[in-house]
Amino acid sequence: MEVPAHSGRAHWIQPEIQQKIAWRDGDVVISVPPKSGTTWTMNIVHQLLTGGTSDFRDIYEEVPWIEFVGHPEETHDEILSRLDAMPTDRRRAFKTHSAPPVVPFLAAGEGPHVQYIVVCRNPEEALVSFQPFIAKHADEWFDLWGMPREAMARPDFPSFYHEVVAARGMHENAFFRFLEAWWPLRNNDNVLFLHYADMKRDHAGSVRKIADYLGVAPSEGEWSKILEYTSFPWMKQHEDKFEARTAGKVPILKSGAMIRKGEAGKAKADGMTDAIAGELRKLGDRICSGAAVDWLYEGGVRP
Template identity: 65%
Template sequence: MSDAARSAPPEAGPPRAGPPWIDPGIQSRIAWRDGDVVISVPPKSGTTWTMNIVHQLLAGAPSEFRDIYEEVPWIEFLAHPGETPQDVADRVAAMPATARRAFKTHSAPPDAPFLAPGSGRDVKYVVVFRNPEEAIVSFRPFLEQHSDAWFALWGMPREALCRPDFPRFYAEVVDAHGMQGAFFGFLAAWWPLRHEPNVLFLHFSDMKRDLEGSVRRIAGFLEVEPDAQTWPRVLEHASFAWMKRHEDKFEARSAGEVRILEAGAMIRKGETGQAAAEGMTPEISRHLREVGGRICPDPQAVAWLYEGGPLP
């Protein structure tokens, strides 16, 4: 790949449609620093888990932090209707220069600016994917657990995003708004960059199968080497069990002007292979994959999105 091609972001990305508290354009205002880490993950695909793993590695396995969103800011998120994109960028710029920064985004390039090696900034990208059937069935209860206060703050009726059963949610929310692009468009945008030296692709199912191996891969990629005393704490704190016991740290309690989520919204079961039990029918499954194949026409990419394993 030529240097020009490596520096140019892919033209196709996931659709920008979304709730009013998410503005992907904020990311173009960020003043990036050497050592920054961007955690780029579609919705309900292991974002909070990966945020915590990266924070544990960069900060030496802390247990006393208050809120993961204070440690790993979401750089496309508005805390209240009066907040501006520049307010977010200024808050990010004010973060101490004495420690490496990590950020969350649900965007892919070009909304999440990709800085290729040789661009003048040493930024690393940890990109995580999940079987889209599992992610979408998990998305419905997550949206339902947004607080009434949060919907009221933004003047959005709960009925805009919530439905009483999964088939209606898929038809009236996911399909009606083209939300398949949040998963397959995300894949299409990142896929050409999967072998870049500053990009690490991970799959949720592989992380579940081998947590320690996945954490060590992330550590090596970030060039972090915890000592023998710190490693056991990193692995303990990276587990779903530890996060569930301390779930108040992972519910974005400090991120909004009012409480965003009800208790238990972020840390669910994290199971793989259970989409059918949560409402994914054979008909919806076929439709999702057909639509996804049109959004991302690379069959190897789509197969990997569903199955994980070694990258082609």
């Protein structure tokens, strides 16, 4: 396939914004690689901080993505002013795909008390989910940024992996370098480390673990709403609340892009090959410790 000359870089993602944020006591940073449970975790945190509510238009209004630019003319100062204007009577929560030091890490006792929730997922599963997600970006969004669709999208997973992911080092940086950066911080008091597969296995238990970490104690009535509103069926039924419809100047995604089936252990059925899986694992073993990589792939008790 002839791909028009273009860097292929998603210029709407500008991680350097995060270095300029005026952090507050109580801020929550949700740091998750692409397609690894980010939207779900954003919603869980939002529901816990509000006591369970269906009365929101777009999760991205409630939990801003702090490295995202909504249109080419939007400045960092405009984004920072919007974050500063968020209400002070409730805690802020933010999404990022970055790991330290790109997203600032404030250890307990070093400035404002910021808590970090880090979620990881088997990279095979995340990558096969990433391919259809990119393909479901709207034409209007690519046009807004002057990017040909062919610079990032491919019709099948192997071509997407080789021509987009591996060619740009996305697999290394988004998953293994991410893990490498967070792993030494995993036992800090203000870091909660979770695995997507464990969250899927025990939805209620995982939500309660996040609540305990955040110091939130919902009533029984609030718990029932929180568990309902963070369930996959409810989020799928209200998909329009999770598709970043207010985040950009034009539509970013086609309908159905954000909330997929989210199944664990189904990477091969979605296009993963043995050769690509072997290449990925070899890369992970080169970058991270064996215990860290084992946990990344399997979840369970963390070393």
